[in-house]
Amino acid sequence: MKYSNELKIGVAIALSILVFFVGTRFFKDLPIFSGTYEFRTTFADAGGLVSGNAVRINGVNVGSVNEVRLQDGQAHVGFTVDRQVAMTHGSVTSIGGFGMLGVVRLEIQLGPPDTTLHDPGDFIPSTTEEGLDQLIETAPDIVGRADSLILGATATLEAARTLMSDPQSDLAQTLGAIQGSANALSTLLRAEQDRIAGVLEGVESLTGNLNALTRDSLTATVGNVNQLLARIDQNMASLEATTTSLNAILAKIDQGEGTLGKLVNDDSLYTKLDATLTNLNRILLDFEQNPKKYLKDLKLVDVF
Amino acid sequence: MASLQLRLTQPFFSLGRYVMLLAKAFTSLGEFGLYRKNLFVQMVRTGIDSIPIVALAAAFSGAVTTVQTAYQLVSPLIPKSTIGAVVVPSLIMELGAVVTGFILAGRVGARIAAELGTMRVTEQIDALEAMGLNSVGYLIVPRVMAGVLMFPVLYVSACFVGISGGLLAAEISGAVAIGEFIQGARDYYLPFGPYFGLIKSFVFGFVITSISCYMGYFTEGGAEGVGRSTTQAAVISCVYILLSDLVLAIVLL
Structure with missing residues (x-):
């Protein structure tokens, strides 16, 4: 069957209007009918x-x-x-x-x-x-601060590493001296092991004798106490010796000998730390005034 | 000297002749009832018969745009739905109208120019005038009206088939899920887009048919002249489609 021209055109135009109407509503996300x-x-x-x-x-x-x-x-x-x-x-x-x-x-x-x-x-x-846009507005500020913080932290770590790696530095010497002290203490303990054991033995026999006191004569007890006092006297003597050597160490520190002495008497570490902090302050100030200098290559989001 | 003068005045002469032809066509609208049958014949030839080729071109434009946009989207930060947001507006606002316009410039423009040109060189137009018929009203008005009326129909079918082609390509290539594609298109949908496309299609329909009628109606010089008019009709229609496209974009957006 041959359709007339009018019919073809009518159908085409009607279909187009329908598609246009439905299409625009479809993409507008409106319900179609x-x-x-x-x-x-x-x-x-x-x-x-x-x-x-x-x-x-x-x-x-x-x-x-x-x-x-x-x-x-x-x-x-x-x-x-x-x-x-x-x-x-x-x-x-x-x-x-x-x-x-x-x-x-x-x-x-x-x-x-x-x-x-x-x-x-x-x-x-x-x-x-609180829109995301506001967050985006404040973000460069936050990033700037974080950046300066990171810069400061990096510098501090750098300084700390230099201090640690340099055997002549105060920190390394301090650590060395602390180790030495610990060693000395260990040696001291080993040397006094017998005496300590003796003290403990004495305490043990004291309890034993105290027990005996309740059973035996007071006289014997007094004798034992006398013995005990004699031993304590011995221990006191050794304690005195320890005190003397500690005194010597303190005297050395006082005179500025060794690392601990330098730490106490020499203020160079403090001066250096102070100078570092002053520098850090200056960098932060500069950063606040010229953030572009530091943020030149920093883009928030590199999308396109 | 004379040739220079001719060269300088030729464009204005053509413009004046074109406007006078249109004015004559406009005044012939009163006798439109006489040529109504002609209008329907032209609407079928211009509109209905062009739907298959326009649909084919639009489907491929949509599919190619989709695949190429998907190829360009390499950043993980950009959601896949952006493909829909690129393809659908470009089809609705630009490709749907312009691709259709180019095809019609070749298919319809050339046909109109060849028809009218042959009628002119074989003196059929003079014969019509001698019989007392208004040749402009009889030949040009139905063709231009058919272009203006049917081009929006072609534009709508181009958009429909183009977006379908894009969706099909998205589905087949697996670049983006159909739901995401449509979501992206909806997120970035501008309500004015389709109306802008419709305005374009009215303008293009008028530009193509009126320029082709002008070229054919004023053909000179036998078979060679018909060939020249046909070529010029297609080429100049394309140029003025691009020009009016830009002017519309600047004026309306």
Whole structure:
């Protein structure tokens, strides 16, 4: 069967109109045949919202933004919402999405479900959330501070490594001296092992004799105590010797001999640390004044 | 000297003749009832018969755009849905109208110029005038109207088939899931896009058919002249499509 020209053209035009209508609604994310209703809201900061952006409730697309215009210092936004969505009173709008990548959305937080519904064309209030854009604005500052911190830490670690690796440095000498002290203490303990053991033995025999005291004569006990006192006297003598050698060590420290002595008497370590901190302060100051010098090659996000 | 003068005045002469032809066509609209049958014949030849080639070109444009955009998206920071956000608006706003325009410039423009040119050199147009028919109203008005009316239909089918082709290519090549593709297209959808494309298609339809009619109607010099008019109709239509595309983009966006 041959179709007339009129029929062909009519079908083509009708189909085109249908495809155009359905297609635009499809990409606007509107329900293709069921109705929608419009609402209005205002924002102090629209965050890059443009007409065509999605409207979401709990992460579900329910409509799209119709118009965004500036009036009286406020961004007036008109948007459509699927008729199936119950826009209860108490609903609030906010800007969501990731503005830097251009995906901005209008988020709606629905009011309590038992309240009355908004009429089409109603004004829905908006809330301002701490947007990602604000975070992005402060980010360079934070990065700058983190960078200066890292620089300072690096310098400190560098200095510490130099101190550690240099055998002549105060720190290395201090550590060496501490080790020496520990060795000396160990030697001392080994040397006095017998005496310590003797003391313990004496204490043991003391308890034994104390037991005997309750049984035997007081005289014998007194004799034992006398013996014990004699041993204690011996121990006191050795303790005296230890004290004498400690005195000698302290005297050396006082005279500035050895690392501990230098640490106590010589303020060069303090002076060096002070100078380092002054330098660090200067770098931080410079960084605050000329952050570009340090951030020259620093880009926040290298996307394109 | 005379040849220089001719060269300098030729463009203005052509422009004046073109505008006068259009003015005559416009005044002939009153007798449109007489040539209604002609309009439907032209609409079928210009519009319906062009749908297969336009659809083919659009499908391949969509598929190629999708595959190449996917190839270019190497950064892990850019979501795959960006492919949809690139392909759909470029088809709706640019490729759908311009690719269709180029094909019609070759297919329809050349046909119109050859038809009218042959009628001119074989003196059929003079015969029409001698019979008391308004040749402009009879030959040019239906063709230009057919172009203006049918080009939007072709544009819509080009967009539909182009986006389908893009989706198919995305699915087959596995570059991006269909849902993600559509999500990206929706996120970056501008409501004005399709209307901008429609405006373009009206303008292109008018540009192609009116220039081709002008070229054919004023053909001179036998078979050779017909060939020259045909070539010029296609080439100049393409040039003016690009020019009007840019002007529309600057004025309307």
